[in-house]
Amino acid sequence: MFAVISDIHSNLAALRAVLDDIERRQIKEIFCLGDIVGYGPEPCQCLDLIIDRQIAGIMGNHDHAVFYEPTNFNTGAERASYWTRRALEKEPDSEKRSRRWSFLGRLPVSIRMAKIMMVHGSPRRPVNEYIFPDDIYTNSAKLLTIFEKVDHLCLVGHTHVPGVFLDDPDFYGVDELDYVYPVVEKEKAIINVGSVGQPRDQDVRASYVIVGEDKIEFVRVEYDIELTVAQILANPQLDNFEGERLRDGR
Numbered sequence: 732m733f734a735v736i737s738d739i740h741s742n743l744a745a746l747r748a749v750l751d752d753i754e755r756r757q758i759k760e761i762f763c764l765g766d767i768v769g770y771g772p773e774p775c776q777c778l779d780l781i782i783d784r785q786i787a788g789i790m791g792n793h794d795h796a797v798f799y800e801p802t803n804f805n806t807g808a809e810r811a812s813y814w815t816r817r818a819l820e821k822e823p824d825s826e827k828r829s830r831r832w833s834f835l836g837r838l839p840v841s842i843r844m845a846k847i848m849m850v851h852g853s854p855r856r857p858v859n860e861y862i863f864p865d866d867i868y869t870n871s872a873k874l875l876t877i878f879e880k881v882d883h884l885c886l887v888g889h890t891h892v893p894g895v896f897l898d899d900p901d902f903y904g905v906d907e908l909d910y911v912y913p914v915v916e917k918e919k920a921i922i923n924v925g926s927v928g929q930p931r932d933q934d935v936r937a938s939y940v941i942v943g944e945d946k947i948e949f950v951r952v953e954y955d956i957e958l959t960v961a962q963i964l965a966n967p968q969l970d971n972f973e974g975e976r977l978r979d980g981r
């Protein structure tokens with residue numbers, strides 16, 4: 732059994748709440764599908780926590796943007812990305828500074844565990860491609876091509892909308908699933924684990940999943956949203972919207 736988190740986006744309060752919840756369940760192994768940084772106010776602290784807890788990470792587009800450069804980002808995301816880079820560079824302790832940079836620079840674009848594949852975006856374009864619930868209606872050919880790359884299960888993040896894609900193609904949100912996807916042998920599924928620090932499915936709580944032998948459980952955890960909102964509003968380099976949206980989960 733292991734836990735999979737994603738899209739923390741420098742939201743330390745949310746990350747702490749999720750890690751506490753995982754610890755309470757005595758789950759030792761944790762994977763992170765990327766976007767540790769971006770949008771939020773505490774990139775250094777979030778990176779330190781991920782590194783200290785020895786959480787295996789994958790490269791997300793926001794991690795990539797801070798290390799290299801933002802591409803196809805909206806203005807708010809781009810500003811946050813440049814501010815994040817400055818925050819990482821400003822660290823006076825050179826050991827801490829290089830530990831964070833080398834962690835970011837060494838993130839792999841995918842991890843494979845037995846029959847389970849893990850990426851940030853999609854198995855076709857691991858760092859940047861979005862798989863949206865609407866794609867099942869508007870772009871089913873895209874989903875079918877993506878599913879050709881999946882043997883059995885693929886865990887993704889990136890859209891911040893948790894749920895399960897099947898290769899019909901179809902999408903099931905967490906409510907429809909009653910928060911559990913029973914793993915079916917030979918059935919292909921792409922499971923979006925949702926976002927820890929920037930949920931966008933109108934549920935404001937932090938999202939992650941627990942992967943067991945025969946099921947994947949979606950978990951939501953309450954955290955101090957107003958703490959993170961206040962930090963974002965107090966930071967002139969971050970757009971207020973990145974904080975306000977946390978109150979609605981959008």
Ligand code: ZN
Nearest residue numbers: 738766793889
């Ligand atoms: Zn993200």
